Amino acid sequence: MTGRAQILSRLDSPRVLGYVLIAPAAVLLLGLLAYPLVLGVWLSMTSASLGNAGEFVGLKNYATILDDPIFRGAAGFSVLYTVCAEIGKLTLGLALALILNQRFRGYRAARSLMLLPWVAPTVLSALAWLWLLDPQFSALSWLLIKLHLIDTNLDFLGHAWSARFSLIVVNIWRGLPYFAIGYLAGLQGISKDLYEAAAIDGATGWQAFRRITWPLLAPITTILVAFSSIFTLTDFQLIWTMTRGGPTDSTQVFTTLAYQRAITSGQLGEGAAIAIAPIVFMIVLAVIVVRSVRER
Amino acid sequence: MKHPDRREFLHSTAAGIGAAALAGAFPAIASAADASPFKPEKGAELNLLRWKGFVKRDDEIWAENTAKFEKATGVKVKIDALSWPDVTPKAALAAQVGSGPDIIMGWNDDPFVYPDKLVDMTDLAEHIGKAHGGYFDTARTYCYDPEVKRWVSQPIGVTGNALVYRKSWAKEAGFAEFPKDFDGVLKLARGLKKNGHPCGFSLGHAVGDANGWTHWLLWGFGGKQANPDNSIAINSAETAHALEYAKQLHETMIAGVAGWLDPNNNQAFAAGQLGLTMNGISIWASAKDNKEHPELYADTANVVPPIGPSKQHTIFNNFTSAFIFKYSKYPNAAKEYLRFMLDTAQADPWVTGMVGYVTPALKGYADLPVWTSNPNITPYRDAMAGAKFDGFNGKPGKAAAQALDEFVIVDMFADHCVNNVSVKDAIAKAEKRLTTIYKR
Numbered sequence: 001m002t003g004r005a006q007i008l009s010r011l012d013s014p015r016v017l018g019y020v021l022i023a024p025a026a027v028l029l030l031g032l033l034a035y036p037l038v039l040g041v042w043l044s045m046t047s048a049s050l051g052n053a054g055e056f057v058g059l060k061n062y063a064t065i066l067d068d069p070i071f072r073g074a075a076g077f078s079v080l081y082t083v084c085a086e087i088g089k090l091t092l093g094l095a096l097a098l099i100l101n102q103r104f105r106g107y108r109a110a111r112s113l114m115l116l117p118w119v120a121p122t123v124l125s126a127l128a129w130l131w132l133l134d135p136q137f138s139a140l141s142w143l144l145i146k147l148h149l150i151d152t153n154l155d156f157l158g159h160a161w162s163a164r165f166s167l168i169v170v171n172i173w174r175g176l177p178y179f180a181i182g183y184l185a186g187l188q189g190i191s192k193d194l195y196e197a198a199a200i201d202g203a204t205g206w207q208a209f210r211r212i213t214w215p216l217l218a219p220i221t222t223i224l225v226a227f228s229s230i231f232t233l234t235d236f237q238l239i240w241t242m243t244r245g246g247p248t249d250s251t252q253v254f255t256t257l258a259y260q261r262a263i264t265s266g267q268l269g270e271g272a273a274i275a276i277a278p279i280v281f282m283i284v285l286a287v288i289v290v291r292s293v294r295e296r
Numbered sequence: 297m298k299h300p301d302r303r304e305f306l307h308s309t310a311a312g313i314g315a316a317a318l319a320g321a322f323p324a325i326a327s328a329a330d331a332s333p334f335k336p337e338k339g340a341e342l343n344l345l346r347w348k349g350f351v352k353r354d355d356e357i358w359a360e361n362t363a364k365f366e367k368a369t370g371v372k373v374k375i376d377a378l379s380w381p382d383v384t385p386k387a388a389l390a391a392q393v394g395s396g397p398d399i400i401m402g403w404n405d406d407p408f409v410y411p412d413k414l415v416d417m418t419d420l421a422e423h424i425g426k427a428h429g430g431y432f433d434t435a436r437t438y439c440y441d442p443e444v445k446r447w448v449s450q451p452i453g454v455t456g457n458a459l460v461y462r463k464s465w466a467k468e469a470g471f472a473e474f475p476k477d478f479d480g481v482l483k484l485a486r487g488l489k490k491n492g493h494p495c496g497f498s499l500g501h502a503v504g505d506a507n508g509w510t511h512w513l514l515w516g517f518g519g520k521q522a523n524p525d526n527s528i529a530i531n532s533a534e535t536a537h538a539l540e541y542a543k544q545l546h547e548t549m550i551a552g553v554a555g556w557l558d559p560n561n562n563q564a565f566a567a568g569q570l571g572l573t574m575n576g577i578s579i580w581a582s583a584k585d586n587k588e589h590p591e592l593y594a595d596t597a598n599v600v601p602p603i604g605p606s607k608q609h610t611i612f613n614n615f616t617s618a619f620i621f622k623y624s625k626y627p628n629a630a631k632e633y634l635r636f637m638l639d640t641a642q643a644d645p646w647v648t649g650m651v652g653y654v655t656p657a658l659k660g661y662a663d664l665p666v667w668t669s670n671p672n673i674t675p676y677r678d679a680m681a682g683a684k685f686d687g688f689n690g691k692p693g694k695a696a697a698q699a700l701d702e703f704v705i706v707d708m709f710a711d712h713c714v715n716n717v718s719v720k721d722a723i724a725k726a727e728k729r730l731t732t733i734y735k736r
Contacts, residue, residue, distance in 0.1 A: 049694075049736075051391050051410035068732070069725070135552020136564045157555030158500075160715065244381070246501035246703070247554035248710045263385040265698040266409045267736060268392075 043272035050266035061273035071274060074245075074252035078278065081168055081253060082232045086225055088172035093179020093224075094217075100180065101187045111184070118177035126241035129170045133157055133242075160250035163243055167251055170238060175231070179224055186220040187213070219292055226289040233278055233285075254278045332636075333423065336629035341372045344633075345386060346401035347616070348377040350455075350562065350578035351653040354646075361642040368636070371629045380558060380614075381503045384701065390621060398624035399634070403503070404438060404686050405697040407449040407619045411441045414448045415620040420631045421447035424638055429660030432680040437692050438615045450634050451657035454613035456679025457508045458598040460565065460579050461572040465493040465595075469571075474599045478516060478541060481602060485548040485572060493571030496549050496564055498556035499710040504614045505558050506706040507686075509574040511612035513538045514705060515684055516604025521699065521730060522690025528730045529689070530708075536719045537605070539712045546713035554714040568592065574601065577653050577676050600675045600682070609682025616654070652676040695734045704729050 010016050044061055048054035065071040100111050117125060132140050133156035141153040156166045190213065198208045236255040239245065245252040245260065252260075254274060262271020344362075349355050355377060362373050376397065378386060383402055390396030391410035407414055421439065425431050435451035459481075461474065469487025471480075485495045498505040514520070519535035522528055546553070550569060552560075561573045566582065568589045573579070583592040601611055620630045636642060638658065647656060648666040652673045656662075657680060667677035687696025699705070708726035711717040717725070 049409075050388050051413045064732070070729070134560075134563075135555060136550070136560070136567065136569055153551060155552045155555065158552040158714070159554065163555060243555065244501040244557065246707075246710075247499065248707045248715055249703075259385070260702060263388050264701045265733075266388055266694070267698070270736075 040272050040276055043268050044276045045273075046269045048268040048272075050268065054269055057269065061269050062277075064270060065273050065277070070249045070252060071257060071277075073249060074254060074257040074274070075277065077164060077251060078233060078253040079281075080164070081171065081235070082229055084168045085171040085175065085232050086229055088168065089175045089179045089228060090221070090225060092172065093176050094183050096176065096180040097183030097187055100184055114180055115177045117174050118181075122174065122237040123241050125174060126170070126238045129166075129173075130157075130242050133166055157243055158247060160247065163247060163251050167239055167242065170242070171232060171235065174238065175228055178228060182220055182224045183217060186217045190216050222292040223289060226285045226292070229285050230282060233281060332632055334420070334628050334632035334635055336369050336371050336632050337626045340626035340629035341374070342399060342624075342626060342630055342633055343374045343376070343397040344399045344401070344618075345376050345378065345383065345390075345397035347380050347383045347403075349650065349653060350576060351581050351650045354650040354653050357646045357649040358637070361637055361646060362633075364642065365633055365636045369629070369632065371626075371633065373633060387619075394621075394623045396621065396623075398626060398630050399618050399620050401452060401616055401618045402449075404615050404700060405692050405694075407439065407617065408441055408443075408693045409697055411444045411446075411448045413622055415622055415624070415627045415630075417447040417450050417620065417631075420450055420635060424450065424635060424658065427660075428638070428640070428658040429662075431657050432659060432683070434613075434615060434680060434683045434685050435617075435657035437685045439617050441693070442691070443693065449617035449619040450638075452616045452618055452638070453654045453656040453658075454615050454679055454683065455504065455576045455653060456613050456655045456676040457504075457512070457574055457576060457601070457611055458675040458679070459572065459601050460575050460596060460598050462493065462570075463595050463597050465491065465571045469493075474597070475602060477602050478513075478604045482541070482544055482548075485545055488571035489548040491571075494548060494550040494569075495545070495572035496553055496556070496561050496570045497545070497574055498558070498561060499546070499554045499706065499714055500556045500560075501703050501706070502556055502558045502560070505556065505561055505573075505575065506703065507700060508612050508614075510542070510706050510709045511684070511686070511688075512574070512601050512610050513542055513604070513709075515610035515612070515688060516601075516606055517541065518604075518606040520689040521687050521696070521705065522734065524689055524691070526690045526695065526734055528727055528734060530730055531723050531727045534606075535708075535723055539709065539719045539722060542709050543713050554710055565596075566592070577651060577673065580672050581651050581653065596672070598672045598675045600678055610684055611679055611682050612686070613655075613679050613683050615657075615683075615685070617657075655679045690734075695736065698733050698736070699730055702729070702733065704733070 011020065045056060045058055046054040047057050096114065100107060100114065132138060135153055135155050135158055138153055138156065141150065144150045144154070145152075155162060157163045194212050195208055198212060203211070234255055235253065236259065239251055239253055239256050240259070243251045245256045254277060258271045258275035261267045261274060346358070359375060362375060366372055380403070383400065384406055386396070387400045387402045387406055388409065390400065391413040394413075417439070431451055434454075439447055439449040439451045441448045459474070465488055466474065466484060468491055469484055471484050471487070475481050475484055488495055497509040500506060514535060517534045517538040519532055519538050520529045550564065561570065561575060562579055562582070564570045565573055565575075565579050566586055566589065577598065580593070580596045580598055583596050586592050603609060618634050620627055624630055638656075643656060643661060644664060647654065647661060647664055652666055655676050662677055667674055685692050685696075686700045687693070690696060704726050708722050711722040711725060712719055
């Protein structure tokens with residue numbers, strides 16, 4: 001048997017051919033995903049700063065950030081921001097999908113318009129919200145004053161809790177279409193027969209939702225929540241554009257603090273440790289996504 | 297007989313009537329006499345990254361002067377401009393990856409964060425300094441790195457800070473003249489608030505505005521971030537007094553200052569909502585074109601911030617300098633570009649056209665007629681002379697830069713004024729953060 005024939009014969013084995021076929025993708029993934037991640041983990045265990053490779057310091061950077069109240073605050077707000085935004089997006093996204101799943105005049109236009117917050121560049125929408133929430137020129141405050149609901153402008157971004165709440169609202173506004181479109185696809189995949197059978201059995205609208213709609217939307221819910229949580233936990237543009245982590249670091253999240261420490265201040269090691277810190281949450285979310293996809 | 301060439305003629309003439317007088321009276325001739333030792337490399341092309349000015353003519357005249365340089369030398373220069381806070385991270389990335397703009401016009405002690413990545417600027421800084429009357433002290437502080445013992449950046453100047461107020465409203469509050477001390481400023485602020493024209497000073501993460509007024513007060517009361525040996529000195533009775541004063545001033549402010557970024561006070565003043573703030577000359581300069589509030593231009597005045605109990609000027613400005621990265625293939629062209637741009641023939645129309653928005657770091661430009669052409673411009677001429685540097689009274693450098701970038705001082709004031717954290721706790725928090733930063 002010649003060498004060429006031997007190679008071809010080995011490639012005939014599905015086991016070998018499989019590895020050969022996934023090799024380019026594996027190399028790409030290792031290069032583009034694994035390398036930066038490994039580099040990030042390595043940097044987090046060094047004293048690297050801008051222009052200085054630093055030296056291995058073990059877990060010192062992690063000990064430093066755990067002792068830092070600003071990091072603890074950022075971690076707390078990151079979780080709060082993600083949980084509240086996900087609850088808001090899920091609830092309102094599902095409600096929107098249920099409405100848009102109905103046939104009414106202009107429903108096609110409504111479905112297209114719904115996507116606007118999601119397709120607009122984040123920085124642009126963040127700037128628009130910055131104006132809407134401006135302490136002096138807020139259109140929202142103006143409206144509320146005209147409606148005689150308040151006397152003076154609201155200070156949306158000037159206090160810790162109002163700024164945090166405002167950012168969560170803007171994130172919900174931005175991420176809502178992702179849930180709505182996902183749920184809309186899910187709703188359209190549910191057979192009408194099930195609802196007709198439930199109606200014949202005398203089920204109310206709420207019972208039909210609880211016993212048919214919600215259980216059948218559960219798999220897509222898991223995927224939507226998991227993916228969206230990853231995006232929300234790593235949100236940067238919106239917060240950086242609107243508050244830069246202020247006032248007094250009250251709206252810092254993992255990403256903005258990591259950026260401030262690593263890039264603006266030049267402490268790459270400490271910044272990398274902050275950026276790596278949420279990885280535990282991310283892995284849990286990634287496992288959920290992978291399992292859900294497999295189960296489907 | 298050998299006829300003297302143009303350069304020799306100018307040299308001899310200048311020697312005869314005095315170089316200093318010549319520079320003042322005939323700036324264009326003085327420029328020509330300033331022979332350049334920097335010869336651009338063949339085929340050189342440059343990329344400059346700078347910050348976007350709040351005064352339109354700044355960018356416009358800079359671009360016009362750049363076109364003159366291109367015409368004179370054949371070196372193409374591409375200018376990219378970013379908003380103020382975006383320049384520092386972009387410069388940091390360029391330093392880290394070893395690729396990007398040849399020249400960056402950055403802020404404060406940015407170059408001290410990565411001095412080893414920068415071209416030695418000693419020859420250029422000394423050449424320009426010698427030609428234009430030397431530098432104000434702050435320029436050396438920010439651009440000469442004592443650790444590596446060389447100039448790492450070419451001083452440009454500051455976007456100077458002054459107090460900006462409405463004259464008629466101050467008069468209405470009982471102040472025909474602007475007060476000369478901190479107590480007077482507080483009384484004026486209270487009067488303005490009472491009459492519905494509050495003051496406004498940013499307590500958000502605003503690079504220029506928030507750092508400007510908080511440092512002015514901190515130093516004005518005698519507080520300081522660090523001692524000359526870089527030991528932390530923030531925990532002092534003087535800092536406490538500054539915070540207590542700021543709290544009283546904050547009570548007279550317009551709502552929302554804790555969320556303000558750099559453009560907010562400009563916008564509020566332009567809308568006629570502010571009676572007093574601290575800013576560069578951009579508020580007054582742009583008031584000329586304010587069609588909605590035409591009264592603003594004549595009614596706005598700029599004054600040098602009063603001296604506090606420390607009995608010395610404590611202005612904090614945003615200092616800008618230009619640095620060249622070692623990865624640049626054309627360091628000589630870059631140096632010649634900076635020399636050309638800071639030469640009288642270019643710098644005079646630049647400073648004059650933007651009505652002193654940038655106060656040059658070179659003492660020779662303090663005599664430009666623009667500074668005395670209007671009393672509202674004069675305070676910005678003096679912005680360099682009375683300025684302190686970030687991290688004062690510690691050593692300028694990485695730690696001071698990082699403390700400024702992380703808004704430690706601003707957040708200390710905001711904690712006490714907005715979050716009602718006690719003076720003791722606000723100082724303790726800042727002290728802990730500064731200790732961590734200075735130990736890095």
